[in-house]
Amino acid sequence: MHTEEKKEEKSLNFLEDIIDTDLRTGKYDQIVTRFPPEPNGYLHIGHASSICLNFGLTKKFPGYTNLRFDDTNPTTEDTEYVESIKNDIKWLGFEWKNELFASDYFDTLYGYAVELINKGLAYVDDSTSEEIALLKGTPTEPGKDSPYRNRSIEENLELFAQMKAGAFPDGAKTLRAKIDMKHTNMLMRDPILYRVKHAHHHRTGNAWCIYPMYDFAHGQSDSLEKVTHSLCTLEFMPHRELYDWLIKQLGIYPSHQYEFARRNLNYTVTSKRKLLQLVKEGHVSGWDDPRMPTISGLRRRGYTPHSIVDFCDRIGVGKRENMIDVGLLEFCIREDLNKIATRRMVVLDPLKLVITNFPEGKVEWLTSENNPEIENSGERNLPFTRELYIEKEDFMENPAKKYFRLAPGKMVRLKSAYIIQCDEVVKDGDGEIVQVNCSLIENSRSGADSSGINVKGTLHWVSTSESVPLEVRLYDRLFAVEDAAGQEGDFKEYLNPNSLQIVTAYGEPALKEATVGEGFQFLRKGYFSMDRDSTKDKLVFNRTVTLRDNWAKSGK
């Protein structure tokens, strides 16, 4: 109850405000939104924001959301993308009312075009692409009429029919709206409605050789579906005038377009074109490479749907250019995983530690909690042996001030095990530390500690003999700069060369039970997710995100 009240008190964003007004004034009884991806790439975090917006609105207000594929350009689109898009939306936890395709409307759209011709509002243009561009003018200079602009309705009808029948090669003719070549909005300067494209379409096959342009498909599709609020990003703002013009001339259901600012994340790029380039040129392993800001990449990285939806809620929606700190995304996944991820101990960069007063060959089974945040999360068994691995960085021969890990003569606790004291440092011929010898304090076992000793540091550890080797993929940000797309030159020059580091790590045996996609907290190291590359003999884990680390932050 109380939380619901709180929710209602939360102020509305500008779109909710519009909808709230439309509903209260009785303009609509319910709203209809749609998520309209083009199936020419995988969905990314920016799309997630749009999905949360469109579907979120119809969760909050009466109405529903359709999924509509904007598949009007057969040369770039593919069913592979259709499937991945559907999968990602479902994974995020949203359900669409109707699954639709702009290509379902090709017949209707053709009819609309004929209607415009009959009204003297469209004509067939023989100009080449270059000629059209030339006559179009520039943002500061008006355009000029095409010499084909005043063909008779009959001639236009005949030519358009021939275009459809396949009488002309690609690019030979277009159908254009007849609006105003001097219009200040470039999109109103006789926009192209249809182009000739002898291409196989992923759904209509070879049935068509002319395809509608975005502007002649999107608004009409919205209208046919009775979409009330058609949300798109800011760069489509100039299209709204054409959107409204077409609806008015055709006299069809008046959907309305509203624009919001697309979300940009720093240290990555969110442009399907650029992401496709990274995939095609092999800078990443695929669309779902864990470094990619795609939904599938984030999923493989170990992000949960909840964390992504939460992130989208937190960043909200606005109308200004923005660059969101990826740190917020990381906060969201840490917060989620902290509550749900099972704890395990894994040493990523091993240093051998010998407990000199512990018998050789003996295995003592200890227990440790699976998740301190969950009351009844149970515990698992941990094998403790004479030889252990600890993290290299958890030992310093000459400790810095305020370093409370292991150092000569110092004591630390081994998590869920004993307090140990460092007695001796062993080095190789090069002076590298290869081993530390310690002794354990007799009465200090976790849960049965009567030693009375208090130590500041607690280290994670694994048994050298009982642990399992793991491949661990340590991911870092894809780009070295915040805004790679906005830099001079090729954005790929700014890729972070150290975005992936692969190490062999040693994990406690309980990790053998892990399943693909399962998320863990590797104690003191971060959150990790088992990768699908794992086999029975080789377990692979992706680092989702590190833990917050105040010690590292303080500069050590």
Place this chain on the structure above:
RNA sequence: UGGCCGAUGGUGUAAUGGUAACACAGGACAUUUUGGUUGUCUUAUUCAGGGUUCGAGUCCUUGUCGGCCAACCA
């Protein structure tokens, strides 16, 4: 020399003419068998000038800065 849109802490989002708020990030302390978590405290904000008003982040105006617009892409 055009048109359209925008400008609130470092970042993102609120405040709908009436005390500039929330989250993240930053800092400090406490707690902690994870330098995690948690708790408490804290730093920092209305692009600039002019106007309307008892009162302006909000309205008007000028300027500045930023974004978008000249694909047979969406």
